[in-house]
Amino acid sequence: MSYQAIHEKLASGRLVVLDGAIGTEILRRNVTWADHQLENQPALVRAIHQDYIRAGADVISTNSFQLSRRAIESHFRDQAHRRQVGSADLDGRAARLLDASVKLAREARDQAAAGRPVAVAAAVTTLEWCFRPDLAPTEQSAEREYAEIFETVARAGADLILLETVNSITEARIAAMEAQHAKLPIWVSFVCDEQGELFTGETLESATRALEPLGVGAILLNCAPPPDIAAGLARLAGRTSLPLGAYPHIGRFDPPEWLFTDEYPPERYRAALEPWRERGASILGGCCGTTPDHIAAIGSLA
Numbered sequence: 001m002s003y004q005a006i007h008e009k010l011a012s013g014r015l016v017v018l019d020g021a022i023g024t025e026i027l028r029r030n031v032t033w034a035d036h037q038l039e040n041q042p043a044l045v046r047a048i049h050q051d052y053i054r055a056g057a058d059v060i061s062t063n064s065f066q067l068s069r070r071a072i073e074s075h076f077r078d079q080a081h082r083r084q085v086g087s088a089d090l091d092g093r094a095a096r097l098l099d100a101s102v103k104l105a106r107e108a109r110d111q112a113a114a115g116r117p118v119a120v121a122a123a124v125t126t127l128e129w130c131f132r133p134d135l136a137p138t139e140q141s142a143e144r145e146y147a148e149i150f151e152t153v154a155r156a157g158a159d160l161i162l163l164e165t166v167n168s169i170t171e172a173r174i175a176a177m178e179a180q181h182a183k184l185p186i187w188v189s190f191v192c193d194e195q196g197e198l199f200t201g202e203t204l205e206s207a208t209r210a211l212e213p214l215g216v217g218a219i220l221l222n223c224a225p226p227p228d229i230a231a232g233l234a235r236l237a238g239r240t241s242l243p244l245g246a247y248p249h250i251g252r253f254d255p256p257e258w259l260f261t262d263e264y265p266p267e268r269y270r271a272a273l274e275p276w277r278e279r280g281a282s283i284l285g286g287c288c289g290t291t292p293d294h295i296a297a298i299g300s301l302a
């Protein structure tokens with residue numbers, strides 16, 4: 001229902017505003033991001049979603065960065081080791097937190113959207129680290145793991161999947177097929193390098209050709225600085241019939257957290273994204289380092 005309104009907005013060429021960062025926004029509000037704060041500080045997570053809705057976001061994305069069974073199990077030698085030394089609830093933790101992330105976003109919408117259609121996108125990243133396509137799991141594992149994640153977020157009531165920071169065509173294709181099985185719309189957002197290509201060396205143009213037949217709702221670019229995203233958009237513009245979108249990061253990756261810089265205050269951020277709208281981007285938002293003020297600023301590009 002909520003996705004239908006977004007779909008119609010895209011079909012009529014109007015701007016769809018995506019939200020900004022949530023993980024780094026939790027940090028910026030002086031709270032550690034450990035365990036995503038979904039269970040310890042749900043009110044904080046809800047408040048950030050609400051701030052993005054009030055800033056004009058049509059789509060809000062869940063606080064679920066790399067919440068997966070794999071991410072938890074990767075800390076252990078194997079399952080037996082996890083059972084031996086890990087805390088008792090780890091087996092179901094990823095599913096429980098994913099479920100909570102969707103429910104918090106839905107609650108925020110109920111409280112703040114004031115009748116405006118706002119869609120809740122389940123934010124899902126690559127199964128292994130987003131910047132390391134060389135670590136990607138086998139296709140068979142990826143199918144099973146995406147199926148499990150998508151079933152969980154579908155049951156929790158997500159309106160769509162936002163597959164983010166994708167680094168390879170293979171993983172995008174597998175996720176798109178699993179989203180079809182889960183009967184959820186999916187947007188696929190790739191991370192690109194300064195040449196505007198994928199980290200695997202594959203081209204964005206071949207990515208669109210692989211995804212167009214799979215029912216993908218939009219192709220986006222995210223989690224790179226504005227100039228790199230601009231390079232990727234230049235490669236995509238005019239080469240696909242799918243709606244295009246972009247949400248760059250600002251600041252610097254400072255593992256495991258984020259370094260905020262003052263390079264892109266909201267007005268400069270808006271100015272950087274403005275030409276992208278003319279180049280065909282119909283979905284704009286923000287990745288790491290962006291705030292509700294950045295999202296409010298891009299609303300005027302509609």
Ligand SMILES: [Zn+2]
Pocket residue numbers: 222223224249287288
């Ligand atoms: Zn990012």
